[in-house]
Amino acid sequence: xxxxxxxxxxxxxxxxxxxxxxxxxxxxxxxxxxxxxxxxxxxxxxxxxxxxxxxxxxxxxxxxxxxxxxxxxxxxxxxxxxxxxxxxxxxxxxxxxxxxxxxxxxxxxxxxxxxxxxxxxxxxxxxxxxxxxxxxxxxxxxxxxxxxxx
Numbered sequence: 001x002x003x004x005x006x007x008x009x010x011x012x013x014x015x016x017x018x019x020x021x022x023x024x025x026x027x028x029x030x031x032x033x034x035x036x037x038x039x040x041x042x043x044x045x046x047x048x049x050x051x052x053x054x055x056x057x058x059x060x061x062x063x064x065x066x067x068x069x070x071x072x073x074x075x076x077x078x079x080x081x082x083x084x085x086x087x088x089x090x091x092x093x094x095x096x097x098x099x100x101x102x103x104x105x106x107x108x109x110x111x112x113x114x115x116x117x118x119x120x121x122x123x124x125x126x127x128x129x130x131x132x133x134x135x136x137x138x139x140x141x142x143x144x145x146x147x148x149x150x
Contacts, residue, residue: 011067011128011130011146011147012065012067012114012130012144012145012146013065013067013130013132013144013145013146013147014063014064014065014112014132014133014134014142014143014144014145015140015141015142015143015144015145016134016140017065017132017133017134018053018054018057018133018134018135019048019051019053019054019057019101019132019133020130020131020132020147021044021045021048021130021131021132022128022129022130022131023041023044023045023128023129024127024128024129025037025040025041025044025127025128025129026070026074026127027068027070027078027082027083027086027087027127027129034086037086037090038086038089038090041086041087041090041091041129042090042097042099043099045090045091045099045101045131046099049091049099049100049101050098050099054101056135057101057102057133057135058100058101058102058103059102059103059107060102060107060135060136061107061108061109061135061136062102062107062108062109062133062134062135062136063108063109063110063111063112063133063134063135063136063137063140063142064088064091064108064110064111064112064131064132064133065111065112065113065114065130065131065132065133065142065144066083066084066087066111066112066113066114066129066130066131067113067114067116067129067130067144068080068083068113068114068115068116068127068128068129068130069116069117069118069119069127069128069129069130070115070116070117070118070127071117071118071127072117072118074127075115075117078115080113080115081113083113083115084111084113087129087131088105088108088111089105091131092104092105101133109136110136110142112142112144114144
C-alpha cells in the first residue's frame with residue numbers, strides 16, 4: 001500500500017514501498033541554493049513525513065529509492081551523487097527539525113538513484129523528484145515499478 005502524495009503523470013516507485021512522494025522540484029546542489037532546496041523538499045514533504053504510519057520506520061534500517069527527472073539542459077551537468085546527498089539531507093532529522101523520515105542517514109542500508117531525462121512538454125521546463133522507501137529486507141531486490149492506478 002502506498003501512503004503519500006503522487007502526481008498525475010506516470011512515475012516509478014520502489015516495489016513494496018511503504019511511502020511514495022512525487023513532486024515538482026529542481027535539485028540544486030551548490031552553495032546557498034543547496035540549503036534552499038533542502039528546505040523546499042522538507043516543506044513540500046512536511047505532511048508526508050509527519051504521517052503516523054511512518055513512526056515505526058523512523059528507527060528502522062531502510063531501502064530508499066530516488067528517481068529524479070531532470071530537464072534536457074541539466075541532464076549532463078547534474079551529478080547523481082549530489083542529488084542523493086540533497087534528498088537524504090532533507091529526509092534525515094537535524095537539530096530542532098520536526099520534519100524528517102529517519103533519524104540518521106546511516107539507517108539507509110540500500111540506495112537506488114536513477115536520473116532520467118524529463119519529457120519535454122510545450123511550455124514546461126521543470127524537474128520532478130519521486131522518493132519511495134520501505135523497511136530493509138535483504139531477501140528483496142530493489143526494483144522500481146509503475147504502481148497501478150486505483
